[in-house]
Amino acid sequence: MPTFSRLTDPMFGSPAVLDIFSDAGTVRRMLAAEAALAWAEAQCGVIPTEAAAFITETCASPDVIDFDALAQAAVSGGNLAIPFVKQLTAAVTQRDADAGRYVHWGATSQDIIDTALVLQLGDALGAIESDLLRLGDACAVLAATHRATPMVARTWLQHALPTTFGCKAGGWLDALRRDLERLDRVRKQARALQFGGAAGTLASLGDAAPAVAARFAAELGLDLPDLPWHAHRDRLVEVATALGMLTGTLGKMARDISLMMQTEIAEVAEPSGPGRGGSSTMPHKRNPVGCAAVLTAAIRVPPLVATMLAGMTQEHERALGGWQAEWDTLPQIAALAAGALRQMSDVAGGLQVDAARMRANLDITHGLILGEAAMLELGRRIGRLPAHHLVEQASRRAVADGCTLRTALARTLAEDPKHAGLLDDETLDRLSDPAQYAGQSERFADAAAAAWHAARANHANHANHKKA
Secondary structure, X not given: OOOOOOOOHHHHOOHHHHHHOOHHHHHHHHHHHHXXXXXXXXXXXXXOHHHHHHHHHHHOOHHHOOHHHHHHHHHHHOOOHHHHHHHHXXXXXXXXXXXXXXXXXXXXXXXXXXXXXXXXXXXXXXXXXXXXXXXXXXXXXXXXXXXXXXXXXXXXXXXXXXXXHHHHHHHHHHHHHHHHHHHHHHHHHHOEOOOOOOOOOXXXXXXXXXXXXXXXXXXXXXXXXXXXXXXXXXXXXXXXXXXXXXXXXXXXXXXXXHHHOOOOOOOEEOOOOOOOOOOOOOOOOOOOXXXXXXXXXXXXXXXXXXXXXXXXXXXXXXXXOHHHHHHHHHHHHHHHHXXXXXXXXXXXXXXXXXXXXXXXXXXXOOOHHHHHHHHHHHHHHHOHHHHHHHHHHHHHHHHHHOOOHHHHHHHHHHOOOOOOOOOOHHHHHHHOOHHHHOOOHHXXXXXXXXXXXXXXXXXXXXXHHHHO
């Protein structure tokens, strides 16, 4: 398992991606790579067709590989492929002694391990994109439904100005749209066959090398790069960084939602269910357990991405340590990102929004949150700095007298003949309504939803074109 704990993997991973990077998932794709290689070489006249048939038939069953023996032998072999090829060769030889001679013909260990990883990434990114679409759709609903739902915008964790919850959800959504576009790009980049032989020259196949490589890639549905990339890991690192950014986006959402779930704020709540969010000792608790899992991933993934980046400085044509450092690291990144995405999809899809509490929280400061609106309105009449001084004076008065900013401002203006009558009651009422000072929040929410739907349609068109 990519995170090495069958107790916590279900909490922090997704079943589909955990299965893809399981021991069985890895071996299954290594067998697929060996079968495709044999068939490609047979079609190009490099090995006998009969031998390829025996090899592909043997590769069709993962049972031909003893996982425990494979793990133990890899300790001295230095990688999985060496004992893997030995076991596969023995299994093929049992079927046909001559066919056993052609297993892994012309390839090197890294060709099979990297190609299997590329196949795993293709499947994992497909599953991740499906959940990302589900999460984006949920956020698009929140943005549209609450485009005009007023709430407090907070800076430095303090009340700043009014906004709308639709605008906040639109911010999440717009980041998810960029994540979707990044994942589309890196998924295409990463589907590159690895096939270079011992030193990346394919000398073992002579003049047949280009044809075999092309057929090998076609058999697996992969792209054929211009040359092998044994020691050039940018494709895989780009996947890691894209998943790292996605996890960061999810962490931002989880941080916002968990803060909004605090008892004193209580503007949203994660979906409820039997056993969800409870405490072992406090019956009243409703903890943000989904957000906790996402934030855990957001903490764990960045150092793993850094490991992938550090591993790029590889020696000459084949790496000593950098390549090996990827084996567990990249699957963990994919599994944690997928798990965080699954958790946040569940949270956003069932998020309970308390619009009344949002509106009540806007009134906690008794109108002080609208001080900027009052200052700018006065500033049009007497200049910004004098207006700032007046509203600041009224704000202190409101706090001292325990009244609203509207009341304090009206009294402050009335007491000075120079300022009396600057703001009439209708204007003061308007300046006291948070919904009247949410700026472009509704338009921003609409723009985020529209951009998401356009990106989603573009994604679907590309997917349909690829299938065709």
